[in-house]
Amino acid sequence: MAALIRTAKDFRDACAEVRRDGRLALVPTMGFLHAGHQSLIRAANSQAPSVAVTIFVNPTQFGPNEDLARYPRDLEGDLKKCAEAGASFVFAPEDPKEIYPEGFQTYVEPGPLAGPLCGSRRPGHFRGVATVVAKLFALSRADVAFFGEKDFQQLAVIKRLAVDLDLGTQVIGRPTIREHDGLAMSSRNAYLSPEDRQRAVALSKAMAACRSAFADGEREIARLEALAASVLTESGLRVDYAELRRPGDLERPPEATGDTRVFLAAFLGKTRLIDNGPLEG
Numbered sequence: 001m002a003a004l005i006r007t008a009k010d011f012r013d014a015c016a017e018v019r020r021d022g023r024l025a026l027v028p029t030m031g032f033l034h035a036g037h038q039s040l041i042r043a044a045n046s047q048a049p050s051v052a053v054t055i056f057v058n059p060t061q062f063g064p065n066e067d068l069a070r071y072p073r074d075l076e077g078d079l080k081k082c083a084e085a086g087a088s089f090v091f092a093p094e095d096p097k098e099i100y101p102e103g104f105q106t107y108v109e110p111g112p113l114a115g116p117l118c119g120s121r122r123p124g125h126f127r128g129v130a131t132v133v134a135k136l137f138a139l140s141r142a143d144v145a146f147f148g149e150k151d152f153q154q155l156a157v158i159k160r161l162a163v164d165l166d167l168g169t170q171v172i173g174r175p176t177i178r179e180h181d182g183l184a185m186s187s188r189n190a191y192l193s194p195e196d197r198q199r200a201v202a203l204s205k206a207m208a209a210c211r212s213a214f215a216d217g218e219r220e221i222a223r224l225e226a227l228a229a230s231v232l233t234e235s236g237l238r239v240d241y242a243e244l245r246r247p248g249d250l251e252r253p254p255e256a257t258g259d260t261r262v263f264l265a266a267f268l269g270k271t272r273l274i275d276n277g278p279l280e281g
């Protein structure tokens with residue numbers, strides 16, 4: 001099992017110590033780890049001799065009616081998966097006060113990249129994400145940090161944050177790891193009943209439908225979005241959004257090109273799943 005660190009001070013000290021010997025890579029997570037998280041840890045391992053994984057279900061990125069209280073947890077299993085993937089140590093705060101001590105009042109407010117998509121559906125979400133990531137970068141002073149393209153908007157916000165605030169940590173994005181049927185791996189997949197798990201494949205099917213329409217010559221954004229939404233609805237998912245956006249600024253392009261991304265969010269019961277990918281490649 002990877003060594004477990006429970007306090008912010010011990011995490012800062014452990015990071016400072018390994019940084020004396022070489023580069024430190026950071027992999028922030030909310031735990032209940034799967035092969036997607038492990039792929040980030042392995043990528044981190046290939047770039048730095050020391051890899052710190054953090055496991056923290058960050059309360060400030062959850063809305064009042066979201067799943068903070070029931071978010072799945074399995075610290076023991078996570079420690080094994082971290083060790084298996086080559087993590088040097090794991091910071092799992094014993095109490096949220098380690099991150100948000102008494103009197104905490106300073107937040108990081110991201111800009112327009114946090115506006116559309118999940119930003120508009122989950123008010124305050126990216127403010128919470130940006131704040132906790134800034135804190136983890138400050139505590140660790142990691143040379144490099146790895147994030148998944150599964151949360152593409154989050155990755156964009158964090159890349160910007162690191163540059164804008166001169167945090168000194170390079171942010172690297174990694175591809176989405178999927179189940180055999182195409183469903184993007186997610187800790188939240190654990191919420192799904194067997195029937196809903198079958199239906200969830202509609203997210204990757206909706207993306208595939210957009211890709212094949214694009215390959216057949218469809219370039220109109222609204223028609224591709226309507227196509228994605230119809231695939232989701234027909235499988236019994238409730239669409240939160242089905243939008244096409246440019247990868248760089250997350251704006252809607254005048255017409256679809258190969259690097260335009262399909263962004264999807266949909267509910268199966270109370271469970272909200274997201275996915276995204278480019279029209280080509």
Ligand code: AMP
Pocket residue numbers: 028029030031035036037039040146147148149150151174175176177178184185186187
């Ligand atoms: P989470 O624990 O959901 O906050 O995710 C922690 C990190 O793992 C984030 O950078 C996610 O984008 C990344 N991640 C989550 N699911 C996947 C996946 N299926 N493939 C690759 N990375 C992922």
